[in-house]
Amino acid sequence: MKTIYLVRHCSATGQEPDAELSDLGLQQADELVSFFKNKKIQHIVSSPFKRAQDSIQPTAQSKNIPITIDERLAERTLSSGNLTNWLELLEKTFTDLDLKLDGGESSREATVRAINVLNESPSNCVLVTHGNLMSLILKHFDESIGFKDWKSLSNPDVYTLTIGNNDSTIERLWTK
Template structure:
């Protein structure tokens, strides 16, 4: 059994809050994303419950006359419930140490496990919309060589084609 999943990082948003909408540029990016996905014979859209993720694929789903399923397992990872002035350093440390956990947050392992559970249950030709940190953790699960420096190169939006077979996972960046 082989399947293809398209992992999408949401378009540019006004902020990090769960209800933060897309910016005007993000809305234009969502239209570009819809065009990009139109030729890929998508059969299913799954999204994080965050507004910016849903809005990123609304045009694409409408174009293809498909609904968007919400999956909480695709929500962004909470690094910590506390304000971390050095959050970027903490995030980098968490990429290196999978079990590292900060107050009120999820370890990379915990977040990666829930995201992989969602990915493994998706059907062939699914678009899954998530967030930068969680996408980075998924890509690290697929390719152990993927790390913090690769995460820093992610764009809004971004698209990776994931090929899943019984014995192998691979990811290829499609968005340029």
């Protein structure tokens, strides 16, 4: 059995790769320290986005574990263009996994890169990522997960994935 903690970053000031955590996000990052205090963690892998790294940095320091940065955990790019109907298009990508907009990546492409990180990660690993990618990872293990589940994610959010040879379980751990 392999246990992976999947973490969505804390509240941030924007969506840009270098967006900082908000004041609330800084408090939430400290709450993650308490949350993970009694959990067995051996590795931490984060998206290269600043908000993801800053969300887990206090936990990494408290456990004396370095953060490994992996580009494959970066948020999915829906499109390189400015879309007025981006929410409607995002919803479609949960049912049409191969829908690919200009300059973006399909849900299937994003899922493959994220699952590769998960497969390469040892047990008791924390993976820190973003809402859309997190939803796609969860969908990989449970096809019923979709757009409404993405909309219900919080900042931060934490799920545990327990992966066996022939089965897996998903449990939402963050309840704030």
